[in-house]
Amino acid sequence: MNLSQSWQRSSKDMTAMPPLRQRGAAKKPMWIIVLLSLVCVSLMGAYVYPPRRYSTCYFFASSVCTPFKDWLPAVARERTDEEIISSVVIRDLLSMPMPVSKNPKIAFMFLTPGSLPFEKLWEKFLQGHDGRYSIYIHASREKPAHSSSLFVGREIHSEKVVWGRISMVDAEKRLLANALEDVDNQFFVLLSDSCVPLHTFDYIYNYLMGTNTSFIDCFLDPGPHGSGRYSPEMFPEIEHRDFRKGAQGGGGAPGKRSVAVEAVEACTGSAVEQPWFAITRRHALLILADNLYYNKFKLYCKPAVGRNCIADEHYLPTLFNMVDPGGIANWSVTHVDWSEGKWHPRSYRAADVTYELLKNITSVNEYLHVTSDDKKVVTRTPCMWNGTKRPCYLFARKFYPETQNNLLKLFSSYTSA
Numbered sequence: 001m002n003l004s005q006s007w008q009r010s011s012k013d014m015t016a017m018p019p020l021r022q023r024g025a026a027k028k029p030m031w032i033i034v035l036l037s038l039v040c041v042s043l044m045g046a047y048v049y050p051p052r053r054y055s056t057c058y059f060f061a062s063s064v065c066t067p068f069k070d071w072l073p074a075v076a077r078e079r080t081d082e083e084i085i086s087s088v089v090i091r092d093l094l095s096m097p098m099p100v101s102k103n104p105k106i107a108f109m110f111l112t113p114g115s116l117p118f119e120k121l122w123e124k125f126l127q128g129h130d131g132r133y134s135i136y137i138h139a140s141r142e143k144p145a146h147s148s149s150l151f152v153g154r155e156i157h158s159e160k161v162v163w164g165r166i167s168m169v170d171a172e173k174r175l176l177a178n179a180l181e182d183v184d185n186q187f188f189v190l191l192s193d194s195c196v197p198l199h200t201f202d203y204i205y206n207y208l209m210g211t212n213t214s215f216i217d218c219f220l221d222p223g224p225h226g227s228g229r230y231s232p233e234m235f236p237e238i239e240h241r242d243f244r245k246g247a248q249g250g251g252g253a254p255g256k257r258s259v260a261v262e263a264v265e266a267c268t269g270s271a272v273e274q275p276w277f278a279i280t281r282r283h284a285l286l287i288l289a290d291n292l293y294y295n296k297f298k299l300y301c302k303p304a305v306g307r308n309c310i311a312d313e314h315y316l317p318t319l320f321n322m323v324d325p326g327g328i329a330n331w332s333v334t335h336v337d338w339s340e341g342k343w344h345p346r347s348y349r350a351a352d353v354t355y356e357l358l359k360n361i362t363s364v365n366e367y368l369h370v371t372s373d374d375k376k377v378v379t380r381t382p383c384m385w386n387g388t389k390r391p392c393y394l395f396a397r398k399f400y401p402e403t404q405n406n407l408l409k410l411f412s413s414y415t416s417a
Helices: 003-016 030-048 062-071 081-095 119-126 167-180 201-209 281-289 292-300 311-323 355-362 401-414
Strands: 105-112 133-139 185-192 214-217 278-280 328-330 366-370 378-382
Touching: 081 281, 081 292, 105 167, 105 201, 119 401, 133 167, 167 185, 167 281, 167 311, 185 201, 185 281, 214 311, 278 281, 281 311, 292 311, 355 401
Parallel strands: 105 133, 105 185, 214 328
Antiparallel strands: 185 278, 214 278, 366 378
């Protein structure tokens, strides 16, 4: 076969072969590109224009939202005029020297609807200590009838107080304002009509005057009766993580269960209680100076279905957690028994008042906090006074008027060291 024939045959074979197929261009997943673009734009928007409130975040589950908020970089926002004013005033109040009194006194401030049933007991407690105490009475319903001359003429101008409302805080501030007029008043103790002293006057005087710490109950409760009462309307001045609860707990003597904590496992954490505080003069001034945080609670912390916020239970714990957390002891020196797990603490009848009960309460040197969520986490913390573990409580409530005779008989024995 010559060369020309071979070329022709080869050409015929080539023309008989099917044409080569052209591979089409791969389809690009446009929806993925669009989705990623939207996510990037959203993240950039969140960074450049951060939300001023948490309500947007409430659309998602907290388990999803919280990590997202933590991942975003912190962006400094412009503070309002009110925030700047509050910051300056509080900063200077906490740093300025307080006037030194030559005759420091304790201001006993009674918040009561009317008469004080334990005036005779308080008279015995105060006897022989003239010039070392002051008495102020806020009677919200009726003018008190007195059984002791020590309480005559001690009433201040009073207004109606509604349970759970900001009017309770207003009454506290009214008492503080009147007590602060006396420059010798250095410690301010809020008491109710059902409160009784647990120690001698000298013991209580030295306990309070010997420290610069204020005794305000304060703890983080993640449950529905703690952080669950926070309103997003409080943001940005008050963040959800700063919201605190107070005035709930008890304690027990080492090695045994006390009456104060009997059945504490059943405590629901849902109780409502006024924070019976004992505070320094500096902190009393700070409370009166605060308008920023007070107004947030006045507007957005109210008893209501769904978020039953109690202003007097949360205002002071939240305030001091934000502005001076190291200046408070996180427990109250007024003992209240919440072991029954009800909306109100246990009330003592005459038959309940025994030497054993009172000595048991005065020996408590740990305080309890119980969360209101399903876990019911119980936290037990020692009461530290100037670095030393000491008994927690100086006063106790709630005692019925019928208990006064038993308390008078037992006073000298249960208040002795």
